[in-house]
Amino acid sequence: MNTWxxxxxxxxxxxxxxxxxxxxxxxxxxxxxxxxxxxxxxxLAAGPVL
Numbered sequence: 236m237n238t239w240x241x242x243x244x245x246x247x248x249x250x251x252x253x254x255x256x257x258x259x260x261x262x263x264x265x266x267x268x269x270x271x272x273x274x275x276x277x278x279l280a281a282g283p284v285l
Contacts, residue, residue: 253283 239245260282268274 250285253285256283257285 260279263275264279266275268278
């Protein structure tokens, strides 16, 4: 299903939202989870790639 008629607005919104997610998760970098912090690294790596 294609719900965005304006492809440029879609791309801009996608990049903005992805950037907001990345900025939000930067606050969690200092929190270490799991042995050797591998779980923390895996969670951060699963975020959006812009």
